Amino acid sequence: MLKIGVLLGDDIGLEVVPEAVKVMKAAAGAAGLDVQWQEFPIGLRGHQLHGHTLPAVTEQGLRATDGFITGPIGHSAYPRNDPTWIMPPLRKRFDLFASVKPVKSYPNLPSIHKNVDIVFVRETTEGMQTSGTVVAGSGEFRPNDEISIGMRVVTRRGANRVAREALEIARTRPRKKVTAVHKEATYRLVCGMFAEECRKAAKDYPDVTLEEIHIDSTAMLLVMRPQQFDVIVTTNQFGDILTDEGAGLVGGLGLAPGLCIGERYAMAQATHGSAPDIAGKGIANPYAMIQSGKMLYEWLGRKRNEPKATRAAVLIDQAMDHVIAEAKALTADLGGKASTSQMGDAVAGAISRG
Numbered sequence: 001m002l003k004i005g006v007l008l009g010d011d012i013g014l015e016v017v018p019e020a021v022k023v024m025k026a027a028a029g030a031a032g033l034d035v036q037w038q039e040f041p042i043g044l045r046g047h048q049l050h051g052h053t054l055p056a057v058t059e060q061g062l063r064a065t066d067g068f069i070t071g072p073i074g075h076s077a078y079p080r081n082d083p084t085w086i087m088p089p090l091r092k093r094f095d096l097f098a099s100v101k102p103v104k105s106y107p108n109l110p111s112i113h114k115n116v117d118i119v120f121v122r123e124t125t126e127g128m129q130t131s132g133t134v135v136a137g138s139g140e141f142r143p144n145d146e147i148s149i150g151m152r153v154v155t156r157r158g159a160n161r162v163a164r165e166a167l168e169i170a171r172t173r174p175r176k177k178v179t180a181v182h183k184e185a186t187y188r189l190v191c192g193m194f195a196e197e198c199r200k201a202a203k204d205y206p207d208v209t210l211e212e213i214h215i216d217s218t219a220m221l222l223v224m225r226p227q228q229f230d231v232i233v234t235t236n237q238f239g240d241i242l243t244d245e246g247a248g249l250v251g252g253l254g255l256a257p258g259l260c261i262g263e264r265y266a267m268a269q270a271t272h273g274s275a276p277d278i279a280g281k282g283i284a285n286p287y288a289m290i291q292s293g294k295m296l297y298e299w300l301g302r303k304r305n306e307p308k309a310t311r312a313a314v315l316i317d318q319a320m321d322h323v324i325a326e327a328k329a330l331t332a333d334l335g336g337k338a339s340t341s342q343m344g345d346a347v348a349g350a351i352s353r354g
């Protein structure tokens with residue numbers, strides 16, 4: 001039995017997370033997967049109930065799960081300079097060291113390119129954005145008003161573990177290819193260490209092809225020929241930029257799911273924010289949240305050796321492909337007229353009908 005925590009988040013999180021859970025439950029039922037679901041308060045609700053946006057009871061409860069699905073947090077509306085109103089530091093607390101973001105085009109949805117199917121794996125604890133993980137001080141400083149200095153950190157462990165995740169994901173995909181993106185020719189030590197660890201890790205995955213491309217060439221190739229990429233693994237800041245470029249290739253935020261992964265836990269969370277401008281109207285697109293939930297099943301299938309979770313993920317993917325191709329239950333941002341729950345119902349229904 002798998003235990004999955006549910007964190008609704010704020011604003012449209014209250015609308016899209018229940019749709020994702022609805023679809024995940026339908027897929028679990030069809031795949032014969034036993035899941036115990038438990039909801040925990042976070043964000044505004046966490047504060048209303050326990051005086052904190054990440055209540056202790058939520059953090060403790062999540063530790064007993066196998067992974068969790070988290071809605072967007074409306075942090076920009078939170079009061080400033082109050083330590084009880086913070087963006088819940090889930091990545092840090094649960095040591096989630098990589099962000100996985102797939103980018104997929106659909107034949108009947110507008111996108112700059114067709115036949116794009118890429119998974120980005122971005123290291124998220126090191127590089128130039130260590131602020132979320134340092135325990136004291138920070139990676140940047142300004143010794144006087146004329147100079148600012150920023151540091152970039154790459155560790156063998158950090159590079160190796162993210163490379164292994166990318167190789168494992170590639171192994172489950174038809175093309176079985178990983179592109180390690182860096183700039184070793186210029187950053188011989190930091191990018192050099194990242195590249196070395198990717199090469200080292202790849203030796204344990206002889207069925208996966210590893211190629212290496214510099215970050216600047218990758219940025220260009222993504223615009224010109226994104227079809228050539230399968231899985232891309234890279235360091236924190238390069239990944240931050242490339243994943244946004246990737247989302248832009250296939251229609252932007254509504255179509256950008258994500259999974260934050262660690263050694264023990266994974267968290268499904270869409271790329272989009274809490275979109276307060278459309279909250280409560282029932283028009284938010286649940287695609288990204290549903291597909292994030294699907295990624296959690298994929299991860300659980302791999303890490304907990306649970307083929308039924310892998311099967312449940314495949315069922316969600318097939319149902320989503322069907323609903324998008326049929327184009328009868330799409331939300332307004334995808335050119336349709338369906339509400340959030342109608343689109344969720346359509347995907348869940350497609351799973352139940354097989």
Ligand code: ATP
Nearest residue numbers: 073253254272273274275276277278284285286333
């Ligand atoms: P944050 O800073 O919290 O990450 P943001 O400022 O980047 O958030 P979002 O909340 O993601 O912004 O919203 C950006 C725009 O995209 C908004 O106009 C919003 O309505 C739209 N949007 C975001 N998510 C969705 C969705 N799931 N369905 C439809 N529209 C969305």
